[in-house]
Amino acid sequence: MSLDKYSVEKVLTVHHWAKNLFSFTMTRPAHFKFTAGQFARIGVKVGDELVIRAYSVVSSPYDEILEFFSIVVPDGALTAKLQHLQVGDDIYLEKISYGFLTxxxxxxxxxxxxxxxxxxxxxxxxxxxxxxxxxxxxxxxxxxxxxxxxxxxxxxxxxxxxxxxxxxxxxxxxxxxxxxxxxxxxxxxxxxxxxxxxxxxxxxxxxxxxxxxxxxxxxxxxxxxxxxxxxxxxxxxxxxxxxxxxxxxxxxx
Ligand SMILES: Cc1cc2nc3c(=O)[nH]c(=O)nc-3n(C[C@H](O)[C@H](O)[C@H](O)COP(=O)(O)OP(=O)(O)OC[C@H]3O[C@@H](n4cnc5c(N)ncnc54)[C@H](O)[C@@H]3O)c2cc1C
Known part of the structure; x- marks a missing residue:
């Protein structure tokens, strides 16, 4: 898989709400534009594989960081790993945003x-x-x-x-x-x-x-x-x- 369409961002904060729910913020590159209601495609490396999923953006388009709100799916390809995110970890972010819930x-x-x-x-x-x-x-x-x-x-x-x-x-x-x-x-x-x-x-x-x-x-x-x-x-x-x-x-x- 070509990695050109992604930028690598850093986790800034992680907050766990419940056993199966957490939020995290990460750096936002200047090129990443979105309209409120749209989603990003983000992910992490699991072994050699990049696992990417759609995530609605929680933060406002005017914010300097990006925030996401995540479920933990037991054995989920992405979230089984994502739930252990730590400040400073790498997150892959596809450079464009998607979606019509605007x-x-x-x-x-x-x-x-x-x-x-x-x-x-x-x-x-x-x-x-x-x-x-x-x-x-x-x-x-x-x-x-x-x-x-x-x-x-x-x-x-x-x-x-x-x-x-x-x-x-x-x-x-x-x-x-x-x-x-x-x-x-x-x-x-x-x-x-x-x-x-x-x-x-x-x-x-x-x-x-x-x-x-x-x-x-x-x-x-x-x-x-x-x-x-x-x-x-x-x-x-x-x-x-x-x-x-x-x-x-x-x-x-
Ligand atoms: C447009 C779009 C936006 C999305 N935005 C978000 C978001 O903001 N936050 C988020 O947590 N997920 C969001 N999702 C779902 C997300 O893409 C992943 O499916 C989820 O993170 C689980 O990934 P996984 O690889 O661990 O499990 P997957 O293999 O992707 O999913 C396994 C199963 O888990 C269940 N599941 C998946 N997502 C959820 C969920 N959010 N809540 C409850 N059960 C679920 C379903 O039964 C699904 O079949 C969005 C999906 C789409 C299509």
């Missing part, structure tokens, strides 16, 4: 209410998107919905509060909605598609999906994406194609 893909309807619906590490691109001033300027209502199985998997809680504090001045239309599917004591604990079908999500945020105004992004577990898409379509919302429509998705596997 807000500029929505042309019609015009921006009004934005729904960012994530499971697990699918939170990553939304953290990047929320660190863009234009988002706060363009949308009257922003709902960040983050579904995990167990409470200890709710990563980035302080960062979410910090982003809100930094960006939402005079913006009263932001709602953060955690869902914990294996905790019956959690205020919301059913799967996202169920919470859409039974109206609980909208009741919780006090706002309704609307084919005339809503921009909706789904990211993470493909089954969640599929079932949530179906629940939204049943409500008259449409997939975004060539700029038109309500729903944009990214599957992680």
């Amino acid at each position: 807000l500029n893909r929505f042309q019609q309807p015009l921006p009004n209410d934005l729904w960012l619906l994530a499971t697990g590490t699918g939170l990553a691109p939304f953290l990047s998107i929320l660190q863009d001033f234009d988002v706060w300027k363009n949308y009257q209502h922003i709902h960040l919905v983050y579904s995990v199985r167990n409470r200890d998997e709710l990563a980035y809680q302080e960062r979410i509060q910090q982003i809100v504090a930094d960006f939402s001045e005079q913006h009263c239309g932001f709602q953060y909605v955690p869902i914990i599917t294996r905790d019956p004591a959690a205020e919301l604990h059913q799967r996202l598609p169920v919470l859409i079908e039974n109206g609980q999500l909208e009741q919780f945020v006090g706002y309704e999906f609307n084919p005339e105004t809503s921009h909706i992004m789904l990211c993470g577990n493909p089954q969640m994406v599929e079932d949530t898409k179906a629940a939204l379509k049943a409500r008259g919302l449409t997939m975004n194609r060539r700029g038109e429509g309500n729903i944009a998705v990214e599957n992680y596997w």
Whole structure:
């Protein structure tokens, strides 16, 4: 494999959230440009082989470093190794960014209410998107919905509060909605598609999906994406194609 298309970066920090979840930051080369919501292709050498995977960027396009949020897949080709990252380790970064989970893909309807619906590490691109001033300027209502199985998997809680504090001045239309599917004591604990079908999500945020105004992004577990898409379509919302429509998705596997 040619290594020309990669630059070799250095790990700057590593933070473990739970046994199966961690984040890390690394150096960002000047040539690496991306739009909030896009993903990078990164990896490490395992023996002689370079193992590369797609990773949504958590940091904002204005940051000087790159941040990523990772699952640990037991025996996963990349993450079994990546979970042991140390400050100073090498990370390979493909020189270009990829992906269409970006807000500029929505042309019609015009921006009004934005729904960012994530499971697990699918939170990553939304953290990047929320660190863009234009988002706060363009949308009257922003709902960040983050579904995990167990409470200890709710990563980035302080960062979410910090982003809100930094960006939402005079913006009263932001709602953060955690869902914990294996905790019956959690205020919301059913799967996202169920919470859409039974109206609980909208009741919780006090706002309704609307084919005339809503921009909706789904990211993470493909089954969640599929079932949530179906629940939204049943409500008259449409997939975004060539700029038109309500729903944009990214599957992680
Ligand atoms: C566009 C895109 C963006 C992605 N962004 C991220 C990201 O920001 N963070 C991240 O952790 N992963 C992300 N992924 C998944 C990532 O590319 C790898 O699949 C993941 O890091 C596991 O790699 P692996 O080689 O260890 O296991 P793989 O052999 O790649 O995966 C093995 C299995 O693990 C499960 N799996 C893979 N990824 C996840 C996940 N994120 N959460 C739960 N189960 C998973 C699936 O069942 C998959 O079949 C993204 C994937 C795509 C396509």
